Amino acid sequence: MAVVTYIEAIRQALFEEMARDERVFLMGEDIGAYGGAFKVTEGLSEKFGEKRVIDSPISEQAIVGAAIGASYMGMRPVCEIQFIDFIACCFDMLTNFAATSRYRNGAGVPIVVRGPCGGGVGGGPFHSLNPEAFFLNTPGLKMVEPSTAYDAKGLLKAAIRDDDPVLYFEHKFLYRRIKDEVPDEDYIVPLGKAAVRREGTDLSIITFGAMVYTALDAAKALEEQGVQAEVIDLRSLAPLDKEAVLESVAKTNRALLLHEATLTGGIGGELAAIISEHAFEYLDAPVMRVASADAPVPYAPPLESAFLPSVSKVVAASKRLVEY
Amino acid sequence: MAVVTYIEAIRQALFEEMARDERVFLMGEDIGAYGGAFKVTEGLSEKFGEKRVIDSPISEQAIVGAAIGASYMGMRPVCEIQFIDFIACCFDMLTNFAATSRYRNGAGVPIVVRGPCGGGVGGGPFHSLNPEAFFLNTPGLKMVEPSTAYDAKGLLKAAIRDDDPVLYFEHKFLYRRIKDEVPDEDYIVPLGKAAVRREGTDLSIITFGAMVYTALDAAKALEEQGVQAEVIDLRSLAPLDKEAVLESVAKTNRALLLHEATLTGGIGGELAAIISEHAFEYLDAPVMRVASADAPVPYAPPLESAFLPSVSKVVAASKRLVEY
Amino acid sequence: MYWFARLAREIEERLVILFRQSKVIGGLYRSLGQEGESVGTAYALEKSDAVLPLIRNMGALMTMGVRPREIFLQYMAKGESNSRGRDLNIHIVHMPAWTRDLSSPAGRDTDAPASRPALQVGRDTDAKEPVVVGPISMLGDSIPVAAGIAMGARMRGRTLVSMAWIGDGATSTGAFHEGLNFAAVQKAPLVVIAEDNKFAYSTPIARQMAITRIDERAAAYGIPHEMVDGNDMLAVYDVARRMVDRARAGEGASLIGVDTMRMEGHAQHDDARYVPKELVEQWEKKDPIARFTKVLVDRGAANVEQIAEIDRMARSYAAEEADAAERSPMPDPATITRGVYAGDDYARPTLEFVRSPFADAD
Amino acid sequence: MYWFARLAREIEERLVILFRQSKVIGGLYRSLGQEGESVGTAYALEKSDAVLPLIRNMGALMTMGVRPREIFLQYMAKGESNSRGRDLNIHIVHMPAWTRDLSSPAGRDTDAPASRPALQVGRDTDAKEPVVVGPISMLGDSIPVAAGIAMGARMRGRTLVSMAWIGDGATSTGAFHEGLNFAAVQKAPLVVIAEDNKFAYSTPIARQMAITRIDERAAAYGIPHEMVDGNDMLAVYDVARRMVDRARAGEGASLIGVDTMRMEGHAQHDDARYVPKELVEQWEKKDPIARFTKVLVDRGAANVEQIAEIDRMARSYAAEEADAAERSPMPDPATITRGVYAGDDYARPTLEFVRSPFADAD
């Protein structure tokens, strides 16, 4: 066991998968000699050569399209989108080509498209995106977003070995702020499985990514007020771990959905639908959501912190729920 | 008052708005002399000239981008996406440029992007899309989808006169199948307002677009079984008419969300979240959803009809709700 | 070559009949007048190469040995079609066994012949199978994928050439630009065939681009490009051959502009009244099959009777294949949610290849 | 011209200081070494034309008369900035009053001067205001918008030329291709400045395109294109002038490729160790401002003392503007949901323009 950062865990996963399987290769902008805008791929091109760490032109549609073609040939491409915001530029290739290929003609597309998502770093409207809801209504795609170094490594390995297209969102706020223990031996974190980050009996805070820490801090604050919050880390956003969500709500009878993307049209809606349809009998209070304000992500720190979900907002909502 | 088809109502709206305001012009593929793939713009280029009905190259990003630029200059562009499926190709320009411009610098983008959506016509995976959920998590965009000729005309006029970017989805299945009365004088249907298509007391079927007719047929069948279903036609998908939805659910105490897009990640989630948060006290049964199966839209008619929501599925779900 | 072009035309003639009987689901897009360039370009490939055709490249599919029945099955949305009735017309995909063989970098050459019964025209038992990737409707998207196929096969250690067709209109898409530029920088073994057939649906090429020679699209990418008379099959073959050879030799991507004409509407529903009559008349004189017939006869390669015989053969073959397809069942609605993701043991569909009766003569 | 280039450099020097004091929010992207082409190109425009600059076109913004304080306000995310602290660096937008004046097709020429107090350098009271549309981060997206501005202004009956800058890397985007192709077909009054500054972030241009002359990107669109030494301000101005004039005369779009060099890293955090030392040394000799100084002196237009005086002026002006900006307040968090949509009476932000102290001398 070694304690590594979230970003180092991602690098390790790439390194080990490339060493394990010669068919795994990387494509993206500035990922070669430079090692990527966030240095996630640092050292990989030296180790595996330029043929397996390909610096691409500024062409997201081409990066993903070429990955699809290479995957047809038996390769396992991992694409980096320099900032996940630019995934909007290849929305077509992902939702129309990659997502439907297996269904239409049985031709699987084992590609991973990864990149830094999320705010809290003063990135402004175009470097802070949380795009999961854009893709949630497209069958054929899988999506994950780790909150720990352990999951960052295990989910990325699982994504690379998966036979379907997987969108892997890494939260840039966590890159160097989060450190935890990662086994020395090979392991994966299976897609589609949530994790209970904190046991509780009074309400379930269902979240993922950087918001897991907001939820845990809120849970600590709530504990001091005698409220036991359970914190569920979804980890996989498609497919969603319905069982884990329903099980927790069946236990706590209260659900708070927390995500960093803006409220309206966010993944919280899907979770609310699942809970209100399948856990209706268990609910002692309304299903509530805490998310970012319905606006583009503002750039100035005072604006962004008012925009993002905060511990105090989560505490306040939780108390409304338990006092309901 | 004259009875016109849904498609004719759209054409009338374009014609009258272009006649009313010289700043309104059209851009799109094959919309000029040819009159568009579905003949929506037939006759407009003869009437208003090629300068105001511009045949573009096959370049969705350029169509929308040019519309944004022209709107900055005071023009009122209306873009046609030949099949709404191709809106995926300009997802970036819409969500990043058009949606954020006013918020970032106060520069409004009064454009309309319209096109044929929806299935039921054997169009297959790339000519049957219902894209509303792709855009629901992007503040700054508005979305409408009419179900009647009256609304088709009134909503398009309202969209063209609106100062923000509006996505206008017209359901190709309704183009020539739906006819209703349209006033001779100028009128608009305000954005953001739903309509009650049928009064009922036992449950609320909340839907829009072609599914309104599926809901009304189901309501008829239910009536014979003594169940009074209320049918809400959202008409506007962003912003959603929360009041109308909550009012209806407060009355019927049961909500069935019906949409043609696939289930997971669809707009039904957002509606479920609104209802389960704000109408919790009124609910006598779980909030249920009926939508298309979680798969790409299959091409063969027997597959597509099994894929789409049907009257019998709506009736069955409604009965589960009322018998709950 | 003649066989493939004629076969393509006969298949489409047959499809028109089925369309009129409304047995074809959705639209029918013909390549009438473009069979020559489709066949001439694909003919320059090895049977083990990759093709990414468009709706109007029926000739290329025939040249690569795709069994005609596969086309009819697709157009009629049958359950036994390559897409199992899930996708349109020529949206078919085939990956040879080696792409799934991970035992060695390049994979063993065990391309098992497709598993369906042989037919009189003869199954292609020995030759290797091609990579076939039909288009998705979003125009231009095939180009980045074609580049990736070229790059990926090279990484697998195979000398495979990837050939993709694209319409004049589709060269205006961002995907075309990004994909071809990437292929050019990567020196990928890709040959793009840009078809100037004068129209994109109803839009004349002058509204699509401000250049008059479509091959100049490639000038932005620093790759070789040539224009060729698309209705002269031999000329098309010659230039395609050169570009394919240099791609195989590792000299990188190239683009061939073909000057041709779409002789009917965009699809059967389109009467194409926007097309000037003179233009059609002028191009009728240049029909690629008629011209190639003349060449064959002039060169004494075949006489008129022999050619008439081949035509009869093609027609009846197309008819048999259509009938066979017609008899096959529609897909089972119970399957609609199968195979969205891997691992639900939903069988991978097959694509059958056949051998040209003139395989040796060719 | 000298003033604008020098001012741009001094502003960036000032920004570096503020950045080191971490008063700049987010990254700082410099145009060191590229001030010449930014100024030379924009200088060919009328004050009433449209500019769509990139992060490295500080010189263009100064040339169009944007008040330096506006830049500092943006970089420090202040509440009084053009984006009210909502967007980054030069993501600023300004629409002259005529664009909102719907009383006549072209709108009346009542471009009210911006409403803030004048300063010693002199407010630009008489001249018309330009259309300014800063970029969004998605590279290439400015090009279709620039085309639309050119087309839209033409529809409004105005003779406005739209000028957009784009990096070598950004020419690989689909948006660039679609936008410039559309402008070419529409003969829109658009001039695109393609900046070959040798790198896109860390990616050398050879990995970006297989052509060596960036202006050849335009060969695919059938529009005039020329390459120019981007560090020779006068040469840049000459070719820009010709392209702007033909655009204004209704002869359509064009592209100018500028040969220049990004003299620092992509942003302040980037030490650019991937850039060969020789390359930097070789380009240091070609500094556009030093070269232009020499021209001025040689031609006797100014002597060394006068130029030193101008430099001092620029430096202190930049300093004053920075200080003024620093004193202004951060935005009010209560406003975050205001102005997402029209109609919530959230005031339209302003952009202030100033008059060059050498406006007459120029």
Ligand SMILES: Cc1ncc(C[n+]2csc(CCOP(=O)(O)OP(=O)(O)O)c2C)c(N)n1
């Ligand atoms: C991205 C995209 N936009 C629009 C369409 C609608 N569409 C289908 S075919 C077609 C015309 C294609 O013309 P061209 O590329 O010249 O090919 P051709 O039909 O002439 O062979 C159009 C506009 C599409 N399929 N994809």
Ligand SMILES: Cc1ncc(C[n+]2csc(CCOP(=O)(O)OP(=O)(O)O)c2C)c(N)n1
């Ligand atoms: C669509 C898109 N992809 C990736 C990026 C990330 N990115 C920001 S700047 C940059 C390099 C730009 O290089 P170039 O266009 O040459 O402009 P320069 O910085 O050299 O002036 C990249 C890759 C982006 N902004 N937009």
Ligand SMILES: [Mg+2]
């Ligand atoms: Mg064409």
Ligand SMILES: [Mg+2]
């Ligand atoms: Mg550059």
